[in-house]
Structure formats: structure tokens, C-alpha cells
Amino acid sequence: MKNLSILFFLFLFFSIPAQVFSQETDSSQDGKTDDFSPGWAIGIKASTLGFGGEIVKSFNKNLNLRLGGSYFNQKYSLSFADAIADDSWTYTTVGSVSLIMDWHFSRIVHLSAGVLYNMTVMKVEGLPTESQHIGDIEVTPETIGSLTYQLTPNEICPYFGIGFGRSISKNKVVSFNFDLGAVYQGSPKVSLDATGMISPTANEEQRKLLEDNVKDLRFFPFLNFQLSFKIL
Amino acid sequence: MKIKGLLSAALTIILTLSMVTGFDSCKIDPMNGAKLIINYDLIKTFINVQFVDATTGELIGQTDNTEVKVIITGANADAVLDNTGIKKDEYYSTNGFIGLALNPNNEFVPTISNPIKFTIVASLDGYISTSKGVTIGKEGTYHEKIVMVNISNPPNGVVVKEEKGIGNLQGGTVQEEITVKTQNDEASITIPAGTIIKDGNGNTLSGSLDISLIYFSNIEDESLAAFPGGLMTTVNQDGQSLDGAFFSAGFLAIEINDANGIKAEIFEVNTAELKMMVDDRTYNPETQAQVTDGNVVPLFSYNTDNGEWNFDQEVTIEGGSRSTYEVTAQISHLSYWNFDWFWGFPCPDGIQFLFVGDYSACGCTEFTGIMRRQADNTFFSYIYFWACEGVPIQTLWAPPDMPVYIEWDQGCSSLIVDEDFTYIDNLCAPDVMEIYFSVEGGNTTVVSVDIMGRCAANANVEVRPTYGAWYRPADSWCWKWAFMYAGHAEICDVVIGQEYVIGTYFNGQWYQENVIPVQDTYIYWEIELPDELCNELL
Numbered sequence: 088m089k090n091l092s093i094l095f096f097l098f099l100f101f102s103i104p105a106q107v108f109s110q111e112t113d114s115s116q117d118g119k120t121d122d123f124s125p126g127w128a129i130g131i132k133a134s135t136l137g138f139g140g141e142i143v144k145s146f147n148k149n150l151n152l153r154l155g156g157s158y159f160n161q162k163y164s165l166s167f168a169d170a171i172a173d174d175s176w177t178y179t180t181v182g183s184v185s186l187i188m189d190w191h192f193s194r195i196v197h198l199s200a201g202v203l204y205n206m207t208v209m210k211v212e213g214l215p216t217e218s219q220h221i222g223d224i225e226v227t228p229e230t231i232g233s234l235t236y237q238l239t240p241n242e243i244c245p246y247f248g249i250g251f252g253r254s255i256s257k258n259k260v261v262s263f264n265f266d267l268g269a270v271y272q273g274s275p276k277v278s279l280d281a282t283g284m285i286s287p288t289a290n291e292e293q294r295k296l297l298e299d300n301v302k303d304l305r306f307f308p309f310l311n312f313q314l315s316f317k318i319l
Numbered sequence: 320m321k322i323k324g325l326l327s328a329a330l331t332i333i334l335t336l337s338m339v340t341g342f343d344s345c346k347i348d349p350m351n352g353a354k355l356i357i358n359y360d361l362i363k364t365f366i367n368v369q370f371v372d373a374t375t376g377e378l379i380g381q382t383d384n385t386e387v388k389v390i391i392t393g394a395n396a397d398a399v400l401d402n403t404g405i406k407k408d409e410y411y412s413t414n415g416f417i418g419l420a421l422n423p424n425n426e427f428v429p430t431i432s433n434p435i436k437f438t439i440v441a442s443l444d445g446y447i448s449t450s451k452g453v454t455i456g457k458e459g460t461y462h463e464k465i466v467m468v469n470i471s472n473p474p475n476g477v478v479v480k481e482e483k484g485i486g487n488l489q490g491g492t493v494q495e496e497i498t499v500k501t502q503n504d505e506a507s508i509t510i511p512a513g514t515i516i517k518d519g520n521g522n523t524l525s526g527s528l529d530i531s532l533i534y535f536s537n538i539e540d541e542s543l544a545a546f547p548g549g550l551m552t553t554v555n556q557d558g559q560s561l562d563g564a565f566f567s568a569g570f571l572a573i574e575i576n577d578a579n580g581i582k583a584e585i586f587e588v589n590t591a592e593l594k595m596m597v598d599d600r601t602y603n604p605e606t607q608a609q610v611t612d613g614n615v616v617p618l619f620s621y622n623t624d625n626g627e628w629n630f631d632q633e634v635t636i637e638g639g640s641r642s643t644y645e646v647t648a649q650i651s652h653l654s655y656w657n658f659d660w661f662w663g664f665p666c667p668d669g670i671q672f673l674f675v676g677d678y679s680a681c682g683c684t685e686f687t688g689i690m691r692r693q694a695d696n697t698f699f700s701y702i703y704f705w706a707c708e709g710v711p712i713q714t715l716w717a718p719p720d721m722p723v724y725i726e727w728d729q730g731c732s733s734l735i736v737d738e739d740f741t742y743i744d745n746l747c748a749p750d751v752m753e754i755y756f757s758v759e760g761g762n763t764t765v766v767s768v769d770i771m772g773r774c775a776a777n778a779n780v781e782v783r784p785t786y787g788a789w790y791r792p793a794d795s796w797c798w799k800w801a802f803m804y805a806g807h808a809e810i811c812d813v814v815i816g817q818e819y820v821i822g823t824y825f826n827g828q829w830y831q832e833n834v835i836p837v838q839d840t841y842i843y844w845e846i847e848l849p850d851e852l853c854n855e856l857l
Contacts, residue, residue: 222855223422284360300349303347
């Protein structure tokens with residue numbers, strides 16, 4: 088997740104000057120400021136649901152429809168767990184296919200609502216690769232076994248948020264948009280799996296307990312930085 | 320092993336992610352209340368040992384805190400662990416039980432062609448030290464009963480003579496002949512004047528001596544059951560180590576200490592003379608008849624380091640002055656002395672037994688008895704079968720061509736073998752012998768027992784042991800065994816309404832609970848594991 092945040096900032100750092108430059112260029116070339124022409128745009132984005140792109144259709148100067156997709160997968164090795172299991176990994180997959188409507192109630196601020204097909208999965212896996220010892224007994228990694236915890240939210244999720252900027256420019260080529268909102272993902276489903284000596288850990292009672300522990304994680308925060316190019 | 324770290328890892332990851340991803344994450348602990356449950360089933364071979372007083376038949380320490388000290392010797396002593404998997408130099412019994420195990424590492428996995436051999440050497444103040452050789456050719460659960468003789472209360476067939484402050488040694492030399500004999504001349508030892516007596520390190524003894532002379536009859540059950548080393552053993556003869564069985568003519572245990580507590584082991588200048596009566600009912604397997612004068616019997620001395628018997632000499636049976644027959648031997652060192660015919664070359668895989676009957680909803684149950692020789696009806700060994708429905712039990716390392724019969728224990732269970740005696744003419748026959756049994760008494764039920772081990776240092780870790788549970792009626796001392804896997808045992812033949820004692824031995828501690836079963840009784844038993852094990856596990 089830390090890596091994801093760094094990527095966001097890097098993207099922001101490089102994208103903002105580009106947006107400013109394009110606006111200045113557009114302004115100096117034709118001097119248009121408020122004229123509206125409906126059209127299509129494609130965009131690239133970096134969000135808390137991964138990296139991706141969008142197709143944007145503007146119907147009038149207040150209403151845009153966005154169809155997009157994003158994906159990001161990261162595998163982390165946890166150094167603090169190396170002492171107990173040579174490889175302890177977490178796999179995080181975020182991603183979505185989204186259909187979002189923007190309503191611009193002011194020049195640069197809009198409200199957004201839509202629906203996402205949510206591909207987010209968080210998986211933690213502990214898997215030793217070297218034998219351990221209990222007293223004089225050598226215990227192989229296979230005998231110790233592995234423990235896998237997986238958190239999966241609902242697949243179909245409503246979204247509501249507020250945005251700044253435009254996902255398709257009214258009268259220029261390049262536009263920038265920032266979204267801040269929440270995805271209602273429902274209470275996540277927990278699956279628990281274990282093998283070897285620790286296999287009794289993954290029983291139904293424990294799974295229900297873990298699921299109950301995260302039942303309040305119903306909202307997924309959505310931040311999106313998007314750069315769009317009007318094509319039609 | 321730090322298995323608990325798996326839990327910590329998961330907790331930390333989920334907390335970190337949920338703090339980023341969840342609005343309410345600061346209030347959420349995804350792992351709250353979760354436990355790491357460990358199925359502690361590493362060990363595949365258990366050796367359960369009971370220590371029994373030869374006279375009373377009771378477990379030593381069952382009513383007090385008496386502990387039998389055990390050391391493991393022999394060729395594969397390194398393979399033996401406590402039943403928790405921890406190796407110790409010394410083990411101590413609790414309530415008369417010890418749970419040992421074989422290290423499951425590849426180099427210690429027993430096979431018929433490469434069996435694991437070791438000796439359990441048991442000692443306790445006031446009792447005669449004893450041992451039992453164990454040979455294991457397959458993984459599984461084995462039961463051993465070690466019968467020990469209380470010197471101040473010996474059983475039938477064991478005669479103890481103790482002389483305190485006898486003789487006078489100067490510079491290690493006996494000044495006047497010393498003779499100690501049992502009350503009815505069953506045995507005697509004579510140390511001539513001029514003999515120098517030394518300990519195992521070559522130090523001479525001095526002053527007066529305390530001498531214990533103990534005679535074990537080869538006829539009485541109690542005495543044969545208590546034979547130090549047992550009757551199935553290993554001998555060193557002609558440079559070879561041979562497994563086999565003893566047909567005994569008698570056994571002597573002698574211990575000599577001086578006033579300073581130095582233990583005698585070596586006689587120099589002269590030899591000491593041993594005399595022992597030989598009961599005229601003694602069976603000589605070489606002549607296949609009762610003994611008579613002129614028969615020759617080998618004499619073996621005991622090696623306490625490895626629990627094996629060393630051939631020393633042959634002696635001739637002669638007519639005796641106060642008994643029908645006697646033997647005389649000149650010895651140059653002190654030991655246990657065993658006058659035996661050795662019956663060698665056991666078959667690695669012998670006859671199979673299949674127990675057929677109503678298992679009363681249990682897949683497996685225990686049958687016990689005494690194995691006797693057909694030739695002279697003498698005790699040969701205690702015998703245990705852990706019988707599972709439809710699964711033949713193979714006899715391992717049985718003596719060939721030695722007809723025996725099993726006298727079944729019938730009073731300790733509602734599962735009764737149909738015949739009181741089962742005759743086996745050849746323990747090495749490639750046959751399956753069916754043993755039929757029935758349920759008597761009725762009104763029995765199954766008690767389910769779940770045992771959960773916890774470590775005080777980490778309440779979020781549960782250990783489910785694989786071992787077993789002992790149980791007995793509260794008014795009886797006949798313990799029976801029920802196998803436990805992953806902390807769960809089913810005790811199948813308990814009578815509804817009768818009080819039982821259920822216990823288990825784990826890492827030197829005995830856990831016990833009384834229960835009166837009703838239909839479908841369930842017991843949840845939580846035990847706190849010793850720190851020693853927890854430290855290894857966590």
C-alpha cells in the first residue's frame with residue numbers, strides 16, 4: 088500500500104505541470120474559454136483501485152459519463168515475518184470496471200455516482216521454506232503447513248463522490264480530474280485456509296469470527312487522479 | 320519454531336491495510352479473538368510405560384509422588400524422546416506412567432530391516448533397578464509394563480537377604496571369608512579371604528560391607544514378571560549381538576557397598592563363588608524336558624550401559640544338598656547374574672492376530688493378557704494389543720518354535736475375549752489368527768474427550784496433542800488406553816453411571832479427572848502446557 092501511495096504522488100507530480108501547460112497552450116492558441124462542444128475523451132488514471140483508463144462521453148456541459156477500468160496487483164514480502172517463515176507474503180489485488188456519471192454543478196466541481204465491478208482481493212499467505220526444530224524433531228515446511236487469509240468485498244458496488252476538474256474538457260484537448268469518494272463494498276467475505284500442523288486453525292468458527300471482525304469495513308475510500316484527452 | 324508469528328504477520332498486514340482502506344479501521348482489529356490452532360501430531364511412534372510394584376500389582380506412585388527415574392541406553396538411545404518430542408538425559412514417571420516416543424526424523428524411522436533398539440533402565444530408591452529392552456520395527460503405539468521389586472516387600476518368588484556391616488576389608492583385601500545366603504539357601508555368595516574388591520574405577524573398598532543378595536525364582540509369575548531385563552532380550556555371545564528369549568533357571572542380583580558407599584564391581588586375586596538352587600520344575604529347552612543333574616546352563620551377566628546380557632560361562636547343574644538341584648559359578652565381577660538357556664533368532668514378522676467382534680462404536684480397543692510358555696506354563700511376558708476393526712496385528716521379533724498361550728485379562732473391560740486362553744504353536748507362522756470377542760455387561764457408551772493444551776505466555780495459541788488417554792473405573796486400577804488424535808479421543812466401552820478416572824501423561828506431568836458417563840458424554844479438558852514445551856513450540 089505504501090508503494091501504491093508513492094505511485095500516486097509520482098503521478099500527481101508529473102501530471103499537474105502537464106495539465107497546466109496544456110491549458111496555457113490551449114488558451115494562447117484560440118482564446119476560447121466557456122464554449123461547449125459535446126464529445127468523447129480517453130483518459131488515464133491512477134486511483135486507489137489501481138491504474139487504468141477511461142472513455143468519457145459528455146452529453147452537455149454539466150453531464151459526463153465515464154466507463155473505465157483499473158487494475159493493480161502487488162506482492163509484498165514481509166521482513167518482520169522472515170524470522171518465523173522464510174517467506175510470508177501478502178498479495179493485494181485492486182481493480183474495477185466502473186460506470187460513473189458526473190454532474191457538474193459548478194465550473195470545476197462535480198458530484199459523481201455510479202457502479203463498479205470490484206475486483207479487489209486482499210490475500211495474506213504465510214509459507215515457511217526452511218525446516219524448523221521442536222526439540223530434537225526436525226519439522227519440514229510441508230509439515231508445518233501454510234496459512235492463507237483472504238478478504239473479498241462484494242463484486243457489484245455503488246459509488247458516490249465529489250470531483251474537482253473535468254474528465255472531459257468543455258473546449259480544450261487536455262483536462263484533469265480528481266475524485267474523492269467511497270465505494271460501498273459491503274461487509275467483506277473472509278476465507279481462511281491452512282495446511283499441515285496448523286490446519287485446524289482454518290475452521291468455520293474461526294472464519295466466522297474473522298469475518299465478523301471486518302464486517303464494518305463496508306466502505307472503500309476512492310481517490311482518483313485522471314488525465315483526459317478529448318478526441319472527438 | 321515461531322509459528323505464532325504467522326498470526327502476528329497476518330494481524331499486522333491486515334491492520335495496516337485496513338487502516339488505509341477502511342474508514343472505521345482504527346476501531347477494527349481483524350484478528351481479534353482469533354487463535355492459532357496447532358495439530359501436534361509430529362510423533363508417529365509412542366512407547367507407553369507403566370511401572371508396577373511386583374508385590375502389590377499397583378502402579379508405583381499412583382497414590383503418592385514417587386517417581387521412577389528412567390534413562391535410555393542402547394544402540395538407538397538417541398532416537399528416544401519424551402512424548403512431547405523433547406529429549407532428556409533422565410525421565411521421571413508420574414503416577415506410574417511415562418510416555419516416550421521415537422524421534423520421527425528420517426534416520427530414526429523404524430523398519431523391519433532396520434529396527435530401533437534401546438533399553439529402558441529404571442531405578443528407584445528401595446527397589447531393585449531393572450531394565451527392559453525394546454525393539455521397534457514399525458511405527459505405532461507400544462505398551463510396556465516394567466515390574467519392579469520393592470526390596471523391603473518382595474513378591475512371591477523373590478527372596479531378599481540383606482547383611483549390613485559384614486566382614487572387614489583392609490587395603491581393599493578381605494580379611495576373613497564372607498558368606499551371605501538367603502534364608503532357605505536359595506542362593507549364596509562366598510568371598511574368600513585375600514580377595515581384593517574394587518569399584519568400577521579401580522578404587523578399593525574398605526571397612527565393613529553391606530551386601531544385598533536377591534534371588535528370583537524361575538517358576539513364580541511375580542518373580543518372572545520382575546526379572547530385570549525381561550525374558551525377551553539381547554545377548555552378546557561369541558562376539559555377536561543376538562536377540563532372543565530366555566528360558567530361565569534362576570536369577571541373582573547382588574549389590575555390595577562399603578561403609579563409604581563405594582559400590583563393588585571387581586574381584587581380584589580370588590573369585591567369588593555363587594551358588595543357586597535350581598527348581599526341579601525348571602524346563603530345559605535344549606533337552607525339552609525338566610532339568611536333571613548334568614545339564615549345562617549358560618550364565619550371563621548384565622551390562623547396565625546398554626541393557627544387554629553378556630555370556631560369561633557355562634555351569635553344570637548338580638544335585639543339591641538342600642534342594643534337588645543347584646548350580647555353582649565362580650565370578651570375577653559383580654552384576655546381575657542370569658542362569659538361562661538362550662532361545663535366539665526371532666522372526667522379524669510373525670503371526671498376525673485379527674480381533675473379530677462388536678467394537679461398540681469404537682474402531683479400536685485394547686486387549687491385554689499374559690503370554691505363557693506351553694512347555695512349562697511359566698510367565699513369558701505381558702502382552703498388549705491395540706486392536707482396530709478389520710486390521711490384523713502382526714507379531715514382531717517373536718521367538719520361533721516356542722509354543723505359547725495367551726491368558727486374557729477379562730476383568731477390566733466390557734469387551735471379553737470368547738476364550739480365556741488362546742494357544743499359539745508357532746509365533747512365527749505366516750498365519751492370521753482370529754480372536755473373537757463379545758460385549759458383556761451392556762449399557763455402555765462412548766465418551767468423547769477433547770484435550771486442548773495452552774501456553775500461559777500466549778492464550779491465542781492452542782495445541783491439540785496426538786497421544787492417548789488412560790482410563791479406569793474409579794474403584795479399579797486396571798488402566799486402559801484410548802488413542803487420541805489431534806486432541807480428540809473416543810473411549811468406547813465405559814459403563815453409563817459408573818465413575819471413571821481419565822488421565823494422560825504429557826511432558827512429565829500427569830493430568831487426571833473423574834467423570835461419571837451418561838449417554839453421549841463429552842469432556843472438554845484444557846491443560847496448561849509446561850513452559851519447556853511452549854518455548855520450543857512458540
